[in-house]
Amino acid sequence: MITLSDLATVAFTFVFSAFFENALHKASHYPASGRLYRWHKIHHKDYPAKRVESDTYIDSSNRLDNGYARYILGTQFCLGLILPTRTFLIFWIQSSSYALFLEHMHQQFHLKQSPWLQYKWFRRLKKDHLRHHVKLRTNYSFFLPLVDQLQNTYETVGPTD
DSSP, rough: OOOOHHHHHHHHHHHHHHHHHHHHHHHSGGGGGTTHHHHHHHHHHSSTTTOOOOOOOOSSGGGGHHHHHHHEEEEEEEHHHHHHHHHHHHHHHHHHHHHHHHHHHHHHHSSOGGGGGSSHHHHHHHHHHHHHSSTTTTTOOSSSSHHHHTTOOOOOOOOOO
16 A cells, blocks of 8 residues: 555655756766766767767766766665665665666667657757757756756756757
């Protein structure tokens, strides 16, 4: 049976994931983040401002060296030590699903042709992300531009159609 507490966990996990994603992405743009910065910099070399899209997704980084995965798994592990089992399982399933879907959508953002292009919401998010590759200090969020708007790092890119 789903409880009100479960629904609160789902809502919290979504908000937490959106802010955590933004913070990780933003940190990966600053040399002080060390290994995370060096790892993420490869992606911006794969997709520089003058070539933000490709026919097939380019990934020159070592997939097993995913800088974001380290922080996501580390955070999940730490929360697993302190949260009740049911709450942790909801958090773990949802945050893992969010991260996997984000990775898929990120790849789709960089493809010239994607099956997701038929959706206006996808075209909007894609334009926001591609703008990030042109102006690196903007549009860190993938799914919730509101996070960037609250931090004054959102830059609009015009109509989607």
